[in-house]
Each structure stands twice: as C-alpha cells, then as structure tokens.
Amino acid sequence: xxxxxxxxxxxxxxxxxxxxxxxxxxxxxxxxxxxxxxxxxxxxxxxxxxxxxxxxxxxxxxxxxxxxxxxxxxxxxxxxxxxxxxxxxxxxxxxxxxxxxxxxxxxxxxxxxxxxxxxx
Amino acid sequence: xxxxxxxxxxxxxxxxxxxxxxxxxxxxxxxxxxxxxxxxxxxxxxxxxxxxxxxxxxxxxxxxxxxxxxxxxxxxxxxxxxxxxxxxxxxxxxxxxxxxxxxxxxxxxxxxxxxxxxxxxxxxxxxxxxxxxxxxxxxxxxxxxxxxxxxxxxxxxxxxxxxxxxxxxxxxxxxxxxxxxxxxxxxxxxxxxxxxxxxxxxxxxxxxxxxxxxxxxxxxxxxxxxxxxxxxxxxxxxxxxxxxxxxxxxxxxxxxxxxxxxxxxxxxxxxxxxxxxxxxxxxxxxxxxxxxxxxxxxxxxxxxxxxxxxxxxxxxxxxxxxxxxxxxxxxxxxxxxxxxxxxxxxxxxxxxxxxxxxxxxxxxxxxxxxxxxxxxxxxxxxxxxxxxxxxxxxxxxxxxxxxxxxxxxxxxxxxxxxxxxxxxxxxxxxxxxxxxxxxxxxxxxxxxxxxxxxxxxxxxxxxxxxxxxxxxxxxxxxxxxxxxxxxxxxxxxxxxxxxxxxxxxxxxxxxxxxxxxxxxxxxxxxxxxxxxxxxxxxxxxxxxxxxxxxxxxxxxxxxxxxxxxxxxxxxxxxxxxxxxxxxxxxxxxxxxxxxxxxxxxxxxxxxxxxxxxxxxxxxxxxxxxxxxxxxxxxxxxxxxxxxxxxxxxxxxxxxxxxxxxxxxxxxxxxxxxxxxxxxxxxxxxxxxxxxxxxxxxxxxxxxxxxxxxxxxxxxxxxxxxxxxxxxxxxxxxxxxxxxxxxxxxxxxxxxxxxxxxxxxxxxxxxxxxxxxxxxxxxxxxxxxxxxxxxxxxxxxxxxxxxxxxxxxxxxxxxxxxxxxxxxxxxxxxxxxxxxxxxxxxxxxxxxxxxxx
Numbered sequence: 001x002x003x004x005x006x007x008x009x010x011x012x013x014x015x016x017x018x019x020x021x022x023x024x025x026x027x028x029x030x031x032x033x034x035x036x037x038x039x040x041x042x043x044x045x046x047x048x049x050x051x052x053x054x055x056x057x058x059x060x061x062x063x064x065x066x067x068x069x070x071x072x073x074x075x076x077x078x079x080x081x082x083x084x085x086x087x088x089x090x091x092x093x094x095x096x097x098x099x100x101x102x103x104x105x106x107x108x109x110x111x112x113x114x115x116x117x118x119x120x
Numbered sequence: 121x122x123x124x125x126x127x128x129x130x131x132x133x134x135x136x137x138x139x140x141x142x143x144x145x146x147x148x149x150x151x152x153x154x155x156x157x158x159x160x161x162x163x164x165x166x167x168x169x170x171x172x173x174x175x176x177x178x179x180x181x182x183x184x185x186x187x188x189x190x191x192x193x194x195x196x197x198x199x200x201x202x203x204x205x206x207x208x209x210x211x212x213x214x215x216x217x218x219x220x221x222x223x224x225x226x227x228x229x230x231x232x233x234x235x236x237x238x239x240x241x242x243x244x245x246x247x248x249x250x251x252x253x254x255x256x257x258x259x260x261x262x263x264x265x266x267x268x269x270x271x272x273x274x275x276x277x278x279x280x281x282x283x284x285x286x287x288x289x290x291x292x293x294x295x296x297x298x299x300x301x302x303x304x305x306x307x308x309x310x311x312x313x314x315x316x317x318x319x320x321x322x323x324x325x326x327x328x329x330x331x332x333x334x335x336x337x338x339x340x341x342x343x344x345x346x347x348x349x350x351x352x353x354x355x356x357x358x359x360x361x362x363x364x365x366x367x368x369x370x371x372x373x374x375x376x377x378x379x380x381x382x383x384x385x386x387x388x389x390x391x392x393x394x395x396x397x398x399x400x401x402x403x404x405x406x407x408x409x410x411x412x413x414x415x416x417x418x419x420x421x422x423x424x425x426x427x428x429x430x431x432x433x434x435x436x437x438x439x440x441x442x443x444x445x446x447x448x449x450x451x452x453x454x455x456x457x458x459x460x461x462x463x464x465x466x467x468x469x470x471x472x473x474x475x476x477x478x479x480x481x482x483x484x485x486x487x488x489x490x491x492x493x494x495x496x497x498x499x500x501x502x503x504x505x506x507x508x509x510x511x512x513x514x515x516x517x518x519x520x521x522x523x524x525x526x527x528x529x530x531x532x533x534x535x536x537x538x539x540x541x542x543x544x545x546x547x548x549x550x551x552x553x554x555x556x557x558x559x560x561x562x563x564x565x566x567x568x569x570x571x572x573x574x575x576x577x578x579x580x581x582x583x584x585x586x587x588x589x590x591x592x593x594x595x596x597x598x599x600x601x602x603x604x605x606x607x608x609x610x611x612x613x614x615x616x617x618x619x620x621x622x623x624x625x626x627x628x629x630x631x632x633x634x635x636x637x638x639x640x641x642x643x644x645x646x647x648x649x650x651x652x653x654x655x656x657x658x659x660x661x662x663x664x665x666x667x668x669x670x671x672x673x674x675x676x677x678x679x680x681x682x683x684x685x686x687x688x689x690x691x692x693x694x695x696x697x698x699x700x701x702x703x704x705x706x707x708x709x710x711x712x713x714x715x716x717x718x719x720x721x722x723x724x725x726x727x728x729x730x731x732x733x734x735x736x737x738x739x740x741x742x743x744x745x746x747x748x749x750x751x752x753x754x755x756x757x758x759x760x761x762x763x764x765x766x767x768x769x770x771x772x773x774x775x776x777x778x779x780x781x782x783x784x785x786x787x788x789x790x791x792x793x794x795x796x797x798x799x800x801x802x803x804x805x806x807x808x809x810x811x812x813x814x815x816x817x818x819x820x821x822x823x824x825x826x827x828x829x830x831x832x833x834x835x836x837x838x839x840x841x842x843x844x845x846x847x848x849x850x851x852x853x854x855x856x857x858x859x860x861x862x863x864x865x866x867x868x869x870x871x872x873x874x875x876x877x878x879x880x881x882x883x884x885x886x887x888x889x890x891x892x893x894x895x896x897x898x899x900x901x902x903x904x905x906x907x908x909x910x911x912x913x914x915x916x917x918x919x920x921x922x923x924x925x926x927x928x929x930x931x932x933x934x935x936x937x938x939x940x941x942x943x944x945x946x947x948x949x950x951x952x953x954x955x956x957x958x959x960x961x962x963x964x965x966x967x968x969x970x971x972x
Contacts, residue, residue, distance in 0.1 A: 017957075020867065020957060020958075021863070026866055030859060030862065030863055030866075033858075033859055033862065034859060037857070037858070056904070057904045057905075057906065060904045060935060060936075061860070061904065063935045064857065064860055064902070064934070064956045065857055065860055068859070068860055068863040068956055068957045068958065069859075069863070082935075
C-alpha cells in the first residue's frame with residue numbers, strides 16, 4: 001500500500017496535501033505523527049466528563065489538523081461536531097460523535113496498516 | 121356566459137328602474153303643482169271675498185257714523201233754538217248763524233207739502249222730493265241728494281222740526297246741506313290708486329254717487345243692468361234678480377261680475393237713514409296677477425326641483441352603472457388572468473415532466489446498460505459520463521424550480537458582500553468556455569473603463585444571472601456564431617459611493633419575435649415553436665433572472681430581432697466596496713498590443729497609459745511584425761508584446777514565432793485569450809511565448825500580470841517570489857497542537873523563515889514580552905488554545921509595554937473562516953486572518969503590507 005492508496009482509503013485528499021507540503025516524505029511523516037495526536041482522546045475525555053468547553057477546543061484542534069493534512073472525511077465529521085458545539089447544541093454534537101469516532105478510527109486503522117506494510 | 125347574462129339582467133333592471141323613477145318623479149311633481157295651484161286659487165278668492173266684505177262693512181260703518189254726526193249736529197241745532205224764545209225774524213237768523221257755525225252751507229225749512237223755505241245759502245231742492253218729504257212728515261231722519269239753484273249737487277240732512285213758516289203754518293222739518301264733495305272726499309270714492317272702487321246706488325238701482333274709476337259706461341242706467349255674470353266664475357255667479365231683490369230688501373250681496381270683460385268682485389251693503397247702498401267693486405285680476413306670479417314662481421321652482429332631483433338621480437345611476445361596469449370588467453379580467461396563469465402552469469408542468477423525464481430516462485437507461493456491461497470498462501465509463509451529464513441537467517432544472525418557488529413566495533433574498541468583478545468575470549469565462557468551445561462559437565469579452573472592480577452585491581446571484589444569459593446565448597446561437605460579453609462603467613446618479621455598472625450579453629443567434637419578447641420575463645413561458653423544441657430548459661431562467669436583477673435594484677433591457685440575434689443589457693448601481701489602494705505604476709515601457717478587436721486595443725491602451733506605459737496597437741499579426749521590425753531597426757525595441765491568440769490570417773502563435781526572430785530573447789511575449797490555453801500551451805511556449813493573460817482584461821489583471829516583468833531576471837519563471845520574502849524572517853507561532861505546529865514550521869522553514877513555537881496564548885505573550893525590540897517579524901496566532909485564547913493573547917500583546925506592541929503584525933491562523941470570526945480577530949487587534957490549511961502564498965499576501 002503506498003501513501004496515495006492510504007489517503008484514498010481513509011478519505012483524504014492526497015493531491016492537495018502534496019501540493020502544499022511538496023514532498024512525499026513530509027506527508028508521510030506528518031501522517032504517521034497523527035497517530036500520536038491527542039486531540040481526539042482529549043475530545044472524548046472532555047465529553048465524557050461533560051466539559052463541553054474543553055471538548056470544543058479539542059475537536060476544533062482536530063479539525064485544524066485535518067485541514068492541514070487534508071484528511072477530508074475526518075475534517076467533515078469534526079467540522080460538523082465543531083459547529084454543533086459552537087452553537088451549544090450538545091445533543092446534536094453527541095448524536096454526530098459516533099460518526100466522528102468511526103471516521104477517526106478508520107483513519108487510524110488505515111495509517112496503522114500503512115505503517116505495518118512499510119515495516120514489513 | 122353566466123357572467124354576461126347576469127350583467128345583462130343587471131343592466132335591464134337598472135334601465136327599467138331608472139325609467140320608472142323618472143316617470144314617478146315627473147308625475148308626483150305635476151300632481152303636487154296642480155293641487156297647490158288649485159288650493160291657492162281657492163284660498164286667494166276666499167281671502168279676496170273676506171277682504172272685500174270686511175272693507176265694505178268698514179266703509180259703510182264709517183259712512184254711517186259721518187252721516188250720524190251731521191244728523192246729531194242738525195238735531196242739536198233744533199233742540200238749542202226753540203221757536204218760543206225767539207221772534208220769527210230773529211229765530212231764522214239764529215238758526216242760519218248756528219248752521220253756518222256747524223259748517224252747513226245751506227239751511228232751509230220744509231213744509232209738509234214739500235216746499236222749501238231757504239234760511240241760509242242758495243235755495244235747495246231734493247232730487248227726489250216725495251220720499252224725502254214723506255219721511256220728514258213721518259218724523260224720520262232722512263239723508264238725500266239735492267241740488268241748489270245753480271245745479272250744484274249737495275247732500276241734504278233732514279230732521280223733524282216744528283218751526284213757524286214765513287207764509288204761516290208750521291214746518292215739518294229742518295233741512296241742512298253740505299256740498300257733495302264732503303261725502304265723496306270723505307269716503308275717498310274717487311281715489312285713483314285704490315284697489316277697490318266704491319259708489320252709492322239707491323234701492324231701485326239708480327246711481328246716487330257714481331265713480332268714474334268703475335268704467336261702467338252709461339251711468340243713466342241702473343247698476344244691476346250694467347253688470348253681467350263672468351263666464352269663468354266658479355261660484356257667486358251674478359244674477360240681476362238676486363241683486364235687485366237684495367237692494368230692495370236692504371240686504372248685503374256679493375258676486376263675481378264682468379265689467380267691460382274683466383272679472384271683478386261686487387259687494388253691496390245697505391246704508392241706514394237712506395235708501396242708499398254702498399257698492400264696492402274690486403278687479404279680480406289684481407288678485408289673479410298676484411296669484412299668477414305666485415303660481416309661475418311655484419311652478420318654476422317645482423320644475424326646477426323636479427329637474428334637480430332627476431339630474432341627481434341620473435348622476436347617481438350613471439356613477440353606479442360605471443362602477444358596476446368597472447367591477448364586472450375587473451372580475452372578468454382577473455378571471456381571465458387566473459385561467460391564463462393556471463393554463464401556463466399546467467403547460468409548464470407538462471413541459472417539466474417531459475424535461476425531467478428525458479434526463480431521467482437517460483439515467484435509468486444508462487444505468488441498465490452499465491449493469492449489463494460491468495466487465496466492459498469503456499462502456500461503463502461512457503455510461504457514467506452520460507449519467508453524470510443527465511444528472512447535472514436534472515439538477516439545473518430542479519434548482520430553477522426551487523428558485524422559482526422562492527421567487528413566487530417572495531423568499532429570495534439578496535446578500536450584500538464585497539465581490540470582485542474581475543474574479544466574477546474570470547470565473548464566468550472559465551465556466552462558459554467549455555460550452556462555447558463545444559459549439560465552436562466565437563466568444564469575445566470586452567472590459568472598458570472599469571475603475572471600480574470591487575463592488576457590494578450578491579455575487580452568487582449576479583453569477584447566476586450572467587451564466588443564465590450566457591448559456592441561453594450559447595443555446596440559441598448556432599455553431600460558429602458569435603457571443604459577446606461586455607462590461608463598462610459609468611458615473612452613477614446615486615453619488616460618488618456608487619458605480620453604475622453595465623453588462624451586455626450579445627449573440628447573433630436565432631433571436632426572438634416581438635410577441636415573445638413581451639412575455640419572455642413571465643413565468644412558465646418559453647419560445648415554444650418547433651425550432652426550440654430540441655433545446656432543454658424550464659422557461660424559468662429569465663423570470664428568475666429578471667427577479668434577481670430587480671431585487672438588486674438594476675434594470676434589464678432586451679433588444680432582439682428574429683434570425684439576427686439578441687442583446688441583453690443589464691444596468692446596476694453598485695455600491696463601491698472598500699479597497700486598499702494599491703499604487704498601480706509600472707516602468708515607462710514601450711508596448712505593443714495586437715488584437716483583431718479595435719475596441720479591446722483602445723481600452724487596453726487607455727489602461728496601460730494609467731500605469732505610465734506607452735503602448736501602440738494593431739489589428740493583425742502581419743502588421744505587428746512590420747511594426748516590430750521597424751522598431752528593431754531603429755534600435756528601440758518593444759519591451760513587452762501582448763498578442764491575441766485568435767487573429768485573422770496569421771494566428772497568435774505563428775506571429776509570436778516570427779516576432780521571436782526579430783525581438784531580443786528577453787522581451788516577453790504574452791498571449792491574451794479568453795480560451796483555456798492548456799490545449800496549446802506547449803506549442804505556444806515552444807514558439808517563444810513567455811506567459812498568458814486571460815481575458816477579460818481588467819485593470820488589475822493587466823497590472824498583476826505585467827508587474828512580474830518589472831525585474832527581467834524573474835520574468836522567465838512564473839514561480840512566486842514569496843520564498844525571498846520569508847528569508848531571514850523570525851516568526852513566533854502560537855499553536856497548541858504539535859502536529860499543526862510541525863506542519864506550519866515545515867512549510868515556512870522551507871521558505872527561509874525561522875520559527876519559534878509557543879504552546880498556547882500565555883507562552884506566546886511571555887515570549888513576545890521577553891524578546892528584544894525588532895526580534896520577531898510576525899506572530900501567527902491560533903485562536904482556540906488552552907489557558908489563553910488567541911484573542912486574549914493578541915489583546916494582551918497590544919496592551920503590553922514592548923516597543924513592538926503596536927507594530928508587530930499578528931495574523932490569525934484558524935480552522936474557522938466565518939465572517940464573524942474574521943471580524944472578531946480584527947476587533948481584538950489582529951491584522952489579518954488566514955484559514956487552515958496554512959498556505960504560504962496566502963500568508964505572504966497578508967504580511968506583504970507590513971514587511972515593506
């Protein structure tokens with residue numbers, strides 16, 4: 001699995017990110033680095049403890065990362081949750097959270113697969 | 121039909137009732153007039169009778185009292201002078217003296233045989249002695265008419281008196297007399313302005329005192345015989361026998377008589393102590409005159425009242441008629457409109473279902489074909505392409521219908537945003553190019569005298585309008601036709617803050633009939649003749665277009681001729697958008713502009729002049745080469761050449777190839793074109809063309825494209841010079857996410873900038889405050905960070921005591937790109953805003969202003 005196929009698998013825009021970062025190695029580096037990003041974990045923890053303000057900040061950061069790395073699918077779901085939280089519509093945010101989680105884990109799964117295929 | 125019938129019924133009812141009212145009012149007013157005439161006639165006659173009888177009685181009473189007075193005087197004389205006290209001679213003198221004192225001009229003694237012994241004045245004699253003497257003998261008082269010896273008429277008053285007569289014997293009465301004038305004057309019998317005339321007759325009908333005013337004619341005849349009944353008299357008819365009898369019996373009598381043909385009233389009253397009767401005659405015509413005048417006046421007023429009532433009625437009827445007529449017409453009109461509208465809607469639905477079914481059929485059919493040929497990749501691809509095309513078409517249709525429902529419910533609203541006409545036109549040209557190219561049509565874009573490129577309007581809607589007009593132009597223009605889009609600006613009548621923008625879309629297609637032009641902006645209409653049947657569309661586009669133009673406060677004018685083409689002219693008064701002034705000045709180059717459109721050449725030259733560039737233009741490639749060679753020989757080469765791609769004869773690329781033979785290699789040749797140059801880019805580059813400028817040529821388009829060649833070393837490459845700008849810059853980046861920080865660092869370090877990381881707003885503030893003056897060139901600020909947000913950090917930095925607190929540019933870098941977020945950034949003291957993902961070019965543009 002090459003980098004482009006990986007992006008395709010989790011619904012990202014490879015052309016766009018390469019256009020900006022110019023080097024494939026950079027894209028790969030940042031993508032792998034995303035595995036260590038805490039934003040999503042922070043979001044889940046904040047929502048579980050009912051700290052909506054912190055939750056909003058976390059999901060907003062996640063959204064920013066997605067924009068930078070052109071994780072289009074995850075950007076979409078994180079953006080929707082961000083909007084709902086911004087409007088203090090927490091019920092809607094909770095409703096959309098499973099999709100966000102699904103997209104996130106699909107991405108993580110794809111990136112993990114990619115890393116493993118590289119190590120092999 | 122029912123409407124017409126009911127209208128006729130109403131009309132008939134109105135007419136009948138009108139005639140009925142007219143007849144009724146004329147009839148009732150006539151009756152009223154006649155009845156009043158009659159009644160007033162009667163009343164007047166009654167009043168006349170009462171007046172006449174009353175006046176006559178009055179006069180007779182008066183007459184009697186005057187006569188009585190005289191009798192009393194004579195009797196007083198008799199009682200005062202007694203025959204015993206005086207000698208005969210003295211007695212006569214005494215009587216004559218006392219009579220004179222009492223105003224009697226005559227005095228005489230009357231013997232029983234009727235002889236008169238005159239005591240004073242001239243001898244007198246009654247005209248009719250027998251009844252007079254007889255009355256005295258009977259011891260009664262008597263008044264009578266007599267005459268003196270000269271024939272002068274006198275009134276005699278005789279009373280019983282016993283005095284010795286000179287010839288012996290005793291007298292039977294004393295007779296005193298006054299001239300006749302005494303009575304006539306007293307009774308005013310001959311007064312000329314008197315309404316009634318008076319006279320006195322005896323019981324046998326002969327005249328005692330006549331009256332010339334009566335005009336009776338022969339006064340020797342008896343009065344009853346002189347009178348005759350008046351033919352038209354309604355009551356009190358005169359009869360001679362009745363009158364004679366009344367005179368004989370001393371009774372009153374009243375009748376209507378005819379005197380000399382005139383209608384007169386007669387009234388007779390007997391006078392006491394005489395055989396006299398007072399006769400009064402009053403001309404009836406005097407009453408009648410008054411009555412007639414009254415009648416005429418009343419009749420006139422009655423007629424007038426009748427007429428005015430009728431006039432009023434006519435006016436009311438006419439107005440009512442008018443109003444009901446108008447109402448009926450209105451009703452009829454709205455009914456027709458409603459039915460026309462519903463007809464148009466059902467036609468529209470029929471068309472729509474056809475229009476929807478066609479792409480739907482294609483989608484369904486192609487899906488079936490694709491399913492059947494799943495293993496044939498080419499076939500499936502082909503099917504998908506067609507499905508995509510049909511879906512797009514269907515989506516367009518549905519969008520139109522949705523827009524239309526918004527228009528009809530009045531819910532389509534316009535937003536006011538700052539837009540760039542240049543970007544709008546660039547976008548439109550690039551969208552339209554594939555369509556226009558596919559039909560092999562010539563597309564020209566003219567931009568002239570546009571000083572205001574940034575205006576406030578609803579860009580999406582304006583885009584929609586222009587795309588609709590242009591796609592119509594493409595649709596209804598045959599292959600190889602010509603389509604032109606023009607834009608120019610005029611001074612707006614709304615003031616300096618506004619710019620009047622004119623946009624014109626012209627084609628030389630099939631055009632429209634005058635009938636269709638009238639209803640082109642109506643909903644659900646389409647040029648439905650056979651020639652347009654193959655062209656899909658809802659017929660809503662123009663209605664929506666018109667609505668949008670109206671909502672923007674603009675106008676749309678249409679000129680079209682069947683077979684010749686159409687022209688839509690839009691005019692808007694747009695508010696000018698605030699724009700940061702860029703000083704558009706370029707070196708004083710010598711330039712050559714080559715285009716087959718003289719208009720474009722001239723307007724381009726005008727714009728170039730404002731940059732300080734001297735430019736020449738020509739219409740063909742051949743001429744351009746000639747001019748370039750001539751210049752080259754003079755040693756004053758053109759420094760930049762703008763070349764149109766489509767030229768008559770030799771095209772742009774061929775021309776460029778020839779020009780390159782004569783021009784220095786460093787002289788940029790730029791191709792201007794409204795077409796997508798990707799197809800011929802390689803060929804053009806090979807021919808020596810350095811770059812491309814896309815039409816329309818706005819001022820800013822020209823400026824930013826030409827500016828690249830200010831420094832000739834960089835002219836060859838189109839690559840951005842931003843790398844140079846970031847070199848050696850120190851940037852402080854506040855970002856709580858490590859990954860985001862690394863991405864930004866990677867991007868900006870590549871461009872030569874040195875980055876430092878602040879993990880949140882608080883660190884950022886601390887780092888900035890700890891830095892020496894001028895250390896950082898820029899702060900990039902994430903907005904949502906723990907401990908201190910970007911807004912707070914910015915506000916704190918601006919308030920800090922650091923020497924760069926006000927100067928340092930702070931640019932927000934956030935995932936939020938909503939206008940309200942941008943607004944908030946500016947309010948908190950930031951200089952600008954870029955959205956993630958971080959784009960070095962956008963960032964360079966933002967900071968350019970602060971790094972001069």
